[in-house]
Amino acid sequence: MSRHLALVPAHNEAGAIAATIEAIQAQAPQFDVLVIDDGSSDGTGELATAAGAEVLRLPFNLGIGGAMQAGYIYAEENDYEIAVQVDGDGQHDPSFISALLERLDHDAGLNMVTGSRFLAPVSGGYRSSAARRVGIRFFSWLLSLVTRQRITDPTSGFRMTDRRGIELFANDYPNDYPEVEAIVLMHTHRLRSAEVPVVMSPRLTGESAISSSQSVYYMIKVLLAVLVALLRARPVREAADAAAERSR
Amino acid sequence: MILATNQISSFLGQRLEVIIFGVLVCLVIFELVRRKHLMERYALLWLAAGVILLVLALWRGLLTTFSHAVGIYYPPAALFGLGFLFVLILLIHFSIAISRLSDQNKILAQRLALLQQRLEKDEGGQPDRERSEDEPVEGESTPSVSRGRG
Numbered sequence: 465m466s467r468h469l470a471l472v473p474a475h476n477e478a479g480a481i482a483a484t485i486e487a488i489q490a491q492a493p494q495f496d497v498l499v500i501d502d503g504s505s506d507g508t509g510e511l512a513t514a515a516g517a518e519v520l521r522l523p524f525n526l527g528i529g530g531a532m533q534a535g536y537i538y539a540e541e542n543d544y545e546i547a548v549q550v551d552g553d554g555q556h557d558p559s560f561i562s563a564l565l566e567r568l569d570h571d572a573g574l575n576m577v578t579g580s581r582f583l584a585p586v587s588g589g590y591r592s593s594a595a596r597r598v599g600i601r602f603f604s605w606l607l608s609l610v611t612r613q614r615i616t617d618p619t620s621g622f623r624m625t626d627r628r629g630i631e632l633f634a635n636d637y638p639n640d641y642p643e644v645e646a647i648v649l650m651h652t653h654r655l656r657s658a659e660v661p662v663v664m665s666p667r668l669t670g671e672s673a674i675s676s677s678q679s680v681y682y683m684i685k686v687l688l689a690v691l692v693a694l695l696r697a698r699p700v701r702e703a704a705d706a707a708a709e710r711s712r
Numbered sequence: 713m714i715l716a717t718n719q720i721s722s723f724l725g726q727r728l729e730v731i732i733f734g735v736l737v738c739l740v741i742f743e744l745v746r747r748k749h750l751m752e753r754y755a756l757l758w759l760a761a762g763v764i765l766l767v768l769a770l771w772r773g774l775l776t777t778f779s780h781a782v783g784i785y786y787p788p789a790a791l792f793g794l795g796f797l798f799v800l801i802l803l804i805h806f807s808i809a810i811s812r813l814s815d816q817n818k819i820l821a822q823r824l825a826l827l828q829q830r831l832e833k834d835e836g837g838q839p840d841r842e843r844s845e846d847e848p849v850e851g852e853s854t855p856s857v858s859r860g861r862g
Contacts, residue, residue, distance in 0.1 A: 500825075518833075520825040526818055534822040541826070639818075 467545040470495040470561070471535035473528055474552030475502040478511055481552050485515040488550060491558040492565075498538055499552065502531040508552070528621075533637035540634035548624040556622040560662040564624040567660050575629045575655035578647075579622035579662035599683055603644050606687075610694065611651045616659060618644045628655060644686045648693045730769040737762035757805065761798055 470488050474481050481499065488497050497517040501509035503525035512519045520534050532549065539547045548564060550556045556579065564577045582604075596619075603618040621643050625633065632653055638645035650657050741758045744750035768775050768791070779790030 518829065520829050522821050522825045524821060526821055530818045530822065533818075534825055537822060538826060538829070 467543070468492075468495040468565075469535075469539050469542075469544040469547045470497045470558075471532065471539065471547055471549050472497060472499045472512075472517070472552045473502060473531045473535065473549070474499055474504065474508050474512065475525060475528075475531070476504045476506045476508060477552040478504070478506040478508050480554040481508050481512050482515045484550065484552055484554055484558075485512060485517045487554075488558040488561070489516065492548075492561040495548065495561065496544075498535055500531045500535045502526055502528070527640060529637055529639040529642040532642060533633060536630055536633040536637060539630045544630065545627050546624060547630050549621050551621055555664050555666070557663060557665065560622070560660070561624070563660050563662070564622075567658065568624055568626060571658065573656055574626070574658055576623055576625045576650055576657035578617065578620050578624075578657060578659050579664075580617035580620055580659040581662065581664050582616040583659055583661035595679065599679065602683075603686065606690065607644065607647055610648060610690070614659075615647060618647060620662075620664075622662060622664070638689060641682055641686055645689045645693060648690050652693060652696075727769050727772075730765060734762050734765035734769060737765065754805075754809075757798075757802055764794075 470492065472481070472484060472488070477484075485497050485499065488495060498520065499509070499512035499517045500520045501512065501522060503522050509519045509521050520538060522531060522534065526534070535549075536547065546565065546568065548561055550558060550561070560579055564579060568574055568577045582600075600617065600619050604615055607615045607618045623646075629650070632649065632655065633646070636649065638649065647657065738759060741750065741755050741762065745752055745755045775787045775791060779785070779787040782790065784790045784793070
């Protein structure tokens with residue numbers, strides 16, 4: 465068993481899941497693949513099993529946050545050292561996994577690496593709709609202010625964490641729209657993160673987790689969550705300590 | 713004189729209705745708890761409401777004294793205010809309860825998926841490899857998981 469795990473959350477992604485798994489196996493062969501089937505009704509889980517992935521079958525739809533956390537708990541309990549999130553819909557190109565891994569390995573103080581669509585030198589690829597880019601830019605500004613480092617793609621779910629990141633997210637992961645909050649979570653736990661340029665493609669099939677009518681709710685909810693996360697009286701405690709405490 | 717008696721009797725009538733209503737609330741809540749349709753934890757707030765209603769009906773000057781003390785000169789308005797406050801507290805109480813329930817629900821779903829994956833893996837031809845020391849083995853003998861692989 466390798467020490468690297470690819471977490472693939474999938475909700476009704478029957479059209480893309482097999483290709484995603486195969487791409488990970490081809491482009492990043494040192495990674496085991498865990499598909500988190502978030503209550504799919506179209507046989508996504510069975511297709512993933514057939515494609516050679518381990519599958520966590522959630523009994524009903526938990527939403528992306530709960531599904532991702534299940535994956536991190538699996539990674540924690542099975543002693544994985546590195547976990548990378550790859551969307552099940554084909555948006556994240558697994559050929560960039562090696563770039564993320566290289567950056568994480570290279571910089572010893574780093575706990576998380578995020579693939580960013582908006583970092584030079586890459587250009588082109590899928591960069592979301594214009595309306596969403598306004599939201600992304602806003603959160604980019606807010607998070608850069610909060611974390612005092614440049615964050616260009618706060619909504620990217622293409623991210624790789626080390627063991628401490630795995631333990632933190634297994635213990636505490638945001639619920640609804642986790643990407644932005646996860647960055648704040650890393651920051652409040654004094655873990656370091658960085659971005660690596662990637663190119664994303666538009667989703668192959670299926671539906672985005674966020675429809676346009678939900679965008680306003682998304683903005684307000686995430687804004688509230690960020691403010692609360694900053695105000696929350698959290699003792700400055702290492703993620704590893706929390707994990708050790710729980711296992712006691 | 714006649715006017716005054718009428719006022720008193722109508723006031724008494726209203727008090728009687730309130731007393732009956734308060735007693736009824738308490739009885740219904742007791743019955744729901746007895747039938748286990750309502751947990752004691754959630755019954756307490758409702759019982760408190762019924763008891764407060766009874767106290768206000770029996771202790772004549774209390775509402776007037778209270779409303780004047782807080783600067784409301786029309787006592788029924790104070791009653792409405794109290795009722796609104798009670799409903800507000802109840803709703804917040806429920807929101808907290810729902811949040812806790814959905815969090816527990818999430819943890820249960822995650823744990824179920826993790827256990828099911830481990831069970832299927834054990835049944836799928838890799839015996840003993842993944843079982844950690846602290847896990848009980850009884851799960852293996854229960855045939856409740858139908859999705860076994862051939």
